[in-house]
Amino acid sequence: MDCKKILIVDDEKGFTSMLKLNLEAIGDFEVKVVNEANNALMTAKQFLPDIILLDIIMPNKEGPDVAIEIRNEPSLKNIPIVFLTATITRDEVASQNGWIGGNIFVAKPSSLKELLASIESSIGVR
Amino acid sequence: MNKNIKKDFSRPLDVIIVEDNQVDARILESMLMDPPAIAKTLKIANTLSSAIKILEENEIEIAILDLNLPDSKGVETIVEISNRFPKLTIVINTGAYEDELGLEALSLGAQDFLLKGKYNSYVLNKILRYCLERKRSEIELKQAYETLKETQSQLIQSEKMKVVGGLASGVAHEVKNPLATILYGVTYLIDQVKLDDDNYNLVLKNIREATDRANVIITGLLDFSTLNKFNKVEYDIVDVVEKSLLLVNYQIDKNIINVVKDYENNLAPLLIDVIRIEQVLVNILLNAIVSMDKSGRVLIKIYSSVISKNKKELPASDKDNFIAGQKVVIVEIDDVGNGIPDDEINNIFDPFYTSRRGIGGVGLGLSVSKNILENHGASIVIKNKVDAGVIAKLIFKT
Numbered sequence: 378m379d380c381k382k383i384l385i386v387d388d389e390k391g392f393t394s395m396l397k398l399n400l401e402a403i404g405d406f407e408v409k410v411v412n413e414a415n416n417a418l419m420t421a422k423q424f425l426p427d428i429i430l431l432d433i434i435m436p437n438k439e440g441p442d443v444a445i446e447i448r449n450e451p452s453l454k455n456i457p458i459v460f461l462t463a464t465i466t467r468d469e470v471a472s473q474n475g476w477i478g479g480n481i482f483v484a485k486p487s488s489l490k491e492l493l494a495s496i497e498s499s500i501g502v503r
Numbered sequence: 504m505n506k507n508i509k510k511d512f513s514r515p516l517d518v519i520i521v522e523d524n525q526v527d528a529r530i531l532e533s534m535l536m537d538p539p540a541i542a543k544t545l546k547i548a549n550t551l552s553s554a555i556k557i558l559e560e561n562e563i564e565i566a567i568l569d570l571n572l573p574d575s576k577g578v579e580t581i582v583e584i585s586n587r588f589p590k591l592t593i594v595i596n597t598g599a600y601e602d603e604l605g606l607e608a609l610s611l612g613a614q615d616f617l618l619k620g621k622y623n624s625y626v627l628n629k630i631l632r633y634c635l636e637r638k639r640s641e642i643e644l645k646q647a648y649e650t651l652k653e654t655q656s657q658l659i660q661s662e663k664m665k666v667v668g669g670l671a672s673g674v675a676h677e678v679k680n681p682l683a684t685i686l687y688g689v690t691y692l693i694d695q696v697k698l699d700d701d702n703y704n705l706v707l708k709n710i711r712e713a714t715d716r717a718n719v720i721i722t723g724l725l726d727f728s729t730l731n732k733f734n735k736v737e738y739d740i741v742d743v744v745e746k747s748l749l750l751v752n753y754q755i756d757k758n759i760i761n762v763v764k765d766y767e768n769n770l771a772p773l774l775i776d777v778i779r780i781e782q783v784l785v786n787i788l789l790n791a792i793v794s795m796d797k798s799g800r801v802l803i804k805i806y807s808s809v810i811s812k813n814k815k816e817l818p819a820s821d822k823d824n825f826i827a828g829q830k831v832v833i834v835e836i837d838d839v840g841n842g843i844p845d846d847e848i849n850n851i852f853d854p855f856y857t858s859r860r861g862i863g864g865v866g867l868g869l870s871v872s873k874n875i876l877e878n879h880g881a882s883i884v885i886k887n888k889v890d891a892g893v894i895a896k897l898i899f900k901t
Contacts, residue, residue, distance in 0.1 A: 389680045395687035402695045434676065463679030486683035486718055489690050 387432035414438035433462040457499040515543030534624040551575040565592040585612030592638040657820035737772040747784035767806040771901040786868035794840025804835040821882040839892040
């Protein structure tokens with residue numbers, strides 16, 4: 378099975394390093410972290426991830442704006458994006474079956490198991 | 504208005520004379536009963552205790568009261584009568600009027616003075632009517648004051664909610680990020696770093712549990728800031744109650760609670776956000792469950808009803824949101840638990856009010872529930888029952 382590439386875009390450094398540690402320890406993923414949203418597009422173009430985990434509220438550029446940039450970039454437009462955010466609760470996510478406005482959402486904090494389930498359903502394999 | 508006053512002046516009254524002097528009583532009686540009679544009911548008592556008995560057993564609107572009776576002297580007589588019968592109009596009939604005594608009597612609940620031998624039936628009639636009108640205004644004023652007081656406290660409550668709500672959304676977001684970091688850090692240590700040390704694993708387990716608990720609290724806070732996002736659909740309330748019961752099934756089994764259901768058939772569907780109303784029901788069910796020792800009983804009734812003319816089933820703050828005769832569906836959750844302490848019953852909807860501080864209570868359940876119901880145009884009433892336990896009523900418009 379191919380190693381899947383995950384790009385995490387989130388300004389919370391502690392969070393992204395913990396998440397990277399966990400995902401890589403599970404063994405199936407190559408993980409890259411971007412803590413500055415302005416660098417997200419460039420990094421994504423170079424890294425060509427299988428999935429992008431995207432925070433919503435970030436200081437210099439908000440998640441939905443990053444998502445629009447990615448959707449407008451031909452080489453990236455089909456990459457699934459999972460919004461990873463503390464602005465909504467797990468109940469709200471559950472009430473919409475994880476989908477809000479055509480995007481997958483995972484509430485922070487959610488267990489690693491819940492996050493993995495969303496990643497799997499987005500890229501189809503693990 | 505003028506017509507009413509005219510009518511009121513000729514309406515026969517229900518009167519009691521409290522007088523131990525038989526001559527004085529007789530004079531009053533003839534003034535009241537000789538045609539054209541002022542009174543239609545006339546009772547006469549010669550002691551305070553017999554007066555109380557008569558007032559308890561009869562519909563009397565006005566008392567003509569001598570202050571010095573064999574079993575009660577002076578203003579004590581007024582105090583006793585007006586405390587026991589706050590709606591009764593009291594007119595003092597005295598042989599020795601003094602200004603000081605007069606003012607004191609008025610402050611204690613009497614409406615006016617009659618000076619023995621100084622009035623005739625025309626003056627008596629006029630004074631009694633004026634006194635009744637003054638008493639009626641006084642009662643109305645008192646009621647208006649009570650309503651005002653209650654409305655004011657509701658206003659303060661809703662302002663508090665707004666402040667907490669605004670604060671909550673900011674704080675919640677900032678706290679959830681570090682919580683997520685701690686959660687994934689601990690997850691990594693638990694899953695990937697295996698150490699053969701019991702204390703190590705215990706420490707990690709404790710951190711994990713504390714993180715989960717903090718998350719529950721912060722999620723409760725966030726509920727304030729997301730209260731405007733509702734997804735309402737037409738839904739059968741019985742199904743929502745049943746789903747909520749499933750969610751608290753564990754606690755019901757653990758505490759061996761007997762759940763008794765009494766549901767009316769074919770109720771009208773309600774326009775509700777199912778998840779939110781479930782949240783409200785779960786809050787109230789959990790409050791009921793933890794208030795009872797093991798082997799308690801929860802009675803859940805769901806039935807249709809109609810808002811009464813004086814809307815007495817609604818709290819003052821919600822009276823304007825319902826019209827008399829409005830069709831409603833009521834969900835009643837009735838427990839046999841410890842009840843709510845009397846000095847706390849007015850605070851139960853305050854953010855951060857909890858009777859379970861330190862043992863799992865955050866104090867956001869009922870305040871969030873009230874907000875959710877307000878958003879649905881519904882009302883909630885929570886009262887201690889006379890015997891034991893609490894009854895919570897959710898009133899939904901259909």
